[in-house]
Amino acid sequence: MKKIAFYGKGGIGKSTTAANVSAALSLQGKKVCQIGCDPKNDSTRLLLGHICKETVLDKVRTCEMDSIKAEDIVHTGFNGITCVEAGGPEPGVGCAGRGIIVALQLLDKLKAVPPVDVTLYDVLGDVVCGGFAMPIREEYAEEIYIISSGELMSLYAANNIAKGIKRFASRGSVRLAGIIGNSRNTPNEKELLEAFARKLNSRLVAFVPRDQIVNVAENQRQTVLQFAPESRQAEIYIKLAETIWNNTELSVPTPMEFEELEALATEYGKEP
Amino acid sequence: MKKANNSEQKNSLATKWLFTKNRSCSCTMPGVWRAVSFCDGCAVIFHSPLGCAHVATLMDLGAQYRMIGDHQNENLDAVPMVSSNLQEKDSIFGGVEKLRGCITHVMQTWQPQCLIIATSCVAGVIGDDVEQEAEDAEKQYHIPVLCVPYGGFLGGEYSDGYFQTVRLIMERFIKPQPKVPGRVLLFGDQMGPCGQYAREVKRLLRYFDLDVKWQFPGYVPFAEWGELSTASLLIPLNYAGQTQGGLEKTAAEWTEWFDTPSIRDVYPVGWQNTCAWLRKIAEFVGDKAKGETVIQLEEKRLHDYVESILPVTKNKKAVLGIGRGPRWYNPAETLNTMRRMQMEIAAVILYDKLMAEEKETVIAAVEEWKKASQLTDIPIIADGNYNNCLEQADVLLTTDELPGNPVRQFFIPMVPLAGTDGELIVMRTIYRLLCRYGNKGGIAYA
Numbered sequence: 001m002k003k004i005a006f007y008g009k010g011g012i013g014k015s016t017t018a019a020n021v022s023a024a025l026s027l028q029g030k031k032v033c034q035i036g037c038d039p040k041n042d043s044t045r046l047l048l049g050h051i052c053k054e055t056v057l058d059k060v061r062t063c064e065m066d067s068i069k070a071e072d073i074v075h076t077g078f079n080g081i082t083c084v085e086a087g088g089p090e091p092g093v094g095c096a097g098r099g100i101i102v103a104l105q106l107l108d109k110l111k112a113v114p115p116v117d118v119t120l121y122d123v124l125g126d127v128v129c130g131g132f133a134m135p136i137r138e139e140y141a142e143e144i145y146i147i148s149s150g151e152l153m154s155l156y157a158a159n160n161i162a163k164g165i166k167r168f169a170s171r172g173s174v175r176l177a178g179i180i181g182n183s184r185n186t187p188n189e190k191e192l193l194e195a196f197a198r199k200l201n202s203r204l205v206a207f208v209p210r211d212q213i214v215n216v217a218e219n220q221r222q223t224v225l226q227f228a229p230e231s232r233q234a235e236i237y238i239k240l241a242e243t244i245w246n247n248t249e250l251s252v253p254t255p256m257e258f259e260e261l262e263a264l265a266t267e268y269g270k271e272p
Numbered sequence: 273m274k275k276a277n278n279s280e281q282k283n284s285l286a287t288k289w290l291f292t293k294n295r296s297c298s299c300t301m302p303g304v305w306r307a308v309s310f311c312d313g314c315a316v317i318f319h320s321p322l323g324c325a326h327v328a329t330l331m332d333l334g335a336q337y338r339m340i341g342d343h344q345n346e347n348l349d350a351v352p353m354v355s356s357n358l359q360e361k362d363s364i365f366g367g368v369e370k371l372r373g374c375i376t377h378v379m380q381t382w383q384p385q386c387l388i389i390a391t392s393c394v395a396g397v398i399g400d401d402v403e404q405e406a407e408d409a410e411k412q413y414h415i416p417v418l419c420v421p422y423g424g425f426l427g428g429e430y431s432d433g434y435f436q437t438v439r440l441i442m443e444r445f446i447k448p449q450p451k452v453p454g455r456v457l458l459f460g461d462q463m464g465p466c467g468q469y470a471r472e473v474k475r476l477l478r479y480f481d482l483d484v485k486w487q488f489p490g491y492v493p494f495a496e497w498g499e500l501s502t503a504s505l506l507i508p509l510n511y512a513g514q515t516q517g518g519l520e521k522t523a524a525e526w527t528e529w530f531d532t533p534s535i536r537d538v539y540p541v542g543w544q545n546t547c548a549w550l551r552k553i554a555e556f557v558g559d560k561a562k563g564e565t566v567i568q569l570e571e572k573r574l575h576d577y578v579e580s581i582l583p584v585t586k587n588k589k590a591v592l593g594i595g596r597g598p599r600w601y602n603p604a605e606t607l608n609t610m611r612r613m614q615m616e617i618a619a620v621i622l623y624d625k626l627m628a629e630e631k632e633t634v635i636a637a638v639e640e641w642k643k644a645s646q647l648t649d650i651p652i653i654a655d656g657n658y659n660n661c662l663e664q665a666d667v668l669l670t671t672d673e674l675p676g677n678p679v680r681q682f683f684i685p686m687v688p689l690a691g692t693d694g695e696l697i698v699m700r701t702i703y704r705l706l707c708r709y710g711n712k713g714g715i716a717y718a
């Protein structure tokens with residue numbers, strides 16, 4: 001079983017890309033489970049066709065721990081994809097990080113996730129505390145993909161995530177599996193991302209263009225694969241899914257100093 | 273080989289008090305609790321997991337055992353202390369609702385006139401807005417709600433919790449007002465009003481027609497907080513060896529804010545200090561001659577007692593063992609007592625648990641005493657090689673028990689014994705220890 005996770009700056013496109021990749025893998029005949037690790041619980045929206053109303057932590061909040069059953073928290077989405085949302089507290093109260101820890105442990109304890117070929121964790125953007133490092137730290141996921149655009153702050157977040165991966169790689173099997181470019185149409189974006197990936201001792205596994213079809217599909221609560229399976233964008237997600245499935249090039253990342261990163265962005269980021 | 277092992281065992285300490293580090297080794301919440309535990313009309317809420325309340329009650333139990341050990345009949349009833357019972361769920365979703373529920377419960381069950389809320393590490397980490405809750409509760413129930421939001425271990429030490437509570441009470445409930453002559457306010461805890469310290473201070477003050485009306489903070493009913501500043505004299509209960517200063521600082525503030533004189537920087541622990549303290553009291557009442565009379569009377573008690581025990585104590589080989597840092601223990605008083613009993617001070621030994629800089633300070637204090645007392649020959653053993661010296665000693669006065677060692681041991685109390693009575697108790701205990709038959713070891717506590 002492949003255990004992968006998507007990390008990346010907030011709003012960069014993790015959930016969208018994850019849902020599309022899950023859909024593609026599923027259409028390729030794989031059994032897939034996508035687990036949203038974000039109190040916004042919007043990761044699986046495009047797969048379920050609605051925002052998930054029964055998250056793991058909703059149950060934890062309203063029921064006795066011991067009375068929670070797997071079927072309460074595990075849902076089935078597009079093409080039979082298993083969908084789970086960890087959930088979390090209202091904004092501004094409690095501790096969402098602790099929530100992720102409890103949710104993942106509960107899933108384990110209940111053996112809630114049926115046997116699948118791929119589990120994909122979609123984790124809240126900026127890894128703000130130990131709780132959001134859980135999927136890497138406790139090896140829930142082993143192959144980590146970082147999603148980034150060519151924007152400096154997105155690269156900055158990606159570099160920081162690489163630092164986290166490096167720390168945990170030294171004591172376990174977690175590895176950086178690649179950078180997924182999600183375009184924001186910045187100058188020389190693809191080249192910059194390729195160079196960035198090389199610096200991190202990794203590679204750019206895909207460069208996903210920015211395309212309105214993504215937003216149109218999203219407005220229909222669908223992935224591109226469901227909404228426009230023949231589109232160019234769908235093809236890109238299908239290729240990415242194949243790459244991920246076959247990927248064996250895993251590495252321990254070599255994160256950069258900020259100055260080095262800045263210089264890189266300056267070098268590539270000139271007006272074309 | 274076997275012998276070496278044996279001696280190792282002999283020297284191992286039963287470390288009952290982990291007072292070696294002085295940062296982040298205590299929790300603020302029991303400090304808050306201690307500051308109002310016996311203030312009728314109050315109720316205390318720990319916004320915490322249940323375990324925190326358990327720890328605080330265990331501390332109380334320990335204090336109560338010590339009181340019983342002191343043959344005191346402590347009939348104080350503690351005020352309600354309730355934990356909001358934070359659980360895993362609350363750490364994720366926030367605990368303010370639990371707190372709200374807890375406040376409601378406490379209000380309905382006990383109808384307190386004042387509520388004090390202390391916060392735990394869990395509440396601190398997840399960032400519960402406890403101060404807002406306190407404000408809301410205050411509006412809802414029309415009673416004062418004090419909040420000490422230190423987050424358990426995170427925001428400070430036991431003493432921070434204690435003194436912050438004191439400060440909140442001072443700021444909110446106490447105003448300067450005319451004084452009642454002869455009315456005294458004791459300030460601090462030292463085992464409370466039934467403890468030896470408070471009892472002895474009260475006894476000594478009676479010589480001067482000074483009447484202790486309250487012991488603040490922990491033992492004054494809420495309804496009387498407003499009257500506290502009618503006291504015409506504030507007497508902090510402290511110990512000269514203590515440098516932590518929280519009490520002294522707060523006492524100084526009391527004096528400044530409420531215009532109440534206080535007796536600071538000297539405390540009646542050890543005979544010399546007791547004399548100095550009595551002179552200060554005499555000065556306060558404006559009758560220095562009275563002070564000297566009292567000192568003579570008290571000194572006579574000491575003298576008569578020493579006379580009666582000298583046949584046993586004189587020339588006995590006594591060793592002083594120190595493993596308590598200078599922050600908590602000042603060797604001079606014990607050395608004075610040994611000298612008064614005319615024992616031969618065979619050595620001063622320093623246990624290994626002292627840190628290097630603590631050792632230095634302790635050695636300096638002992639050296640200073642030696643010079644002042646013209647007993648410069650007393651060896652100080654700081655390298656752990658004190659077995660021989662203990663084998664030859666009649667008694668060891670020690671801050672730490674040496675459980676495997678056959679030497680007779682007198683455990684130097686953690687809570688200092690005050691005044692003439694304190695001195696008498698210490699001497700009596702050592703005397704009785706020396707009277708034990710044969711060369712049986714064992715430990716005696718004052």
Ligand SMILES: Nc1ncnc2c1ncn2[C@@H]1O[C@H](COP(=O)(O)OP(=O)(O)OP(=O)(O)O)[C@@H](O)[C@H]1O
Binds near residue numbers: 016210212
């Ligand atoms: N390739 C793309 N082309 C066009 N729009 C995109 C693309 N990728 C993502 N988006 C849009 O960007 C927005 C943010 O995406 P998404 O919610 O997936 O980000 P995220 O990284 O999961 O954010 P968060 O950190 O908040 O979870 C969405 O509205 C999505 O439709």
Ligand SMILES: [Mg+2]
Binds near residue numbers: 015038042
């Ligand atoms: Mg997302």
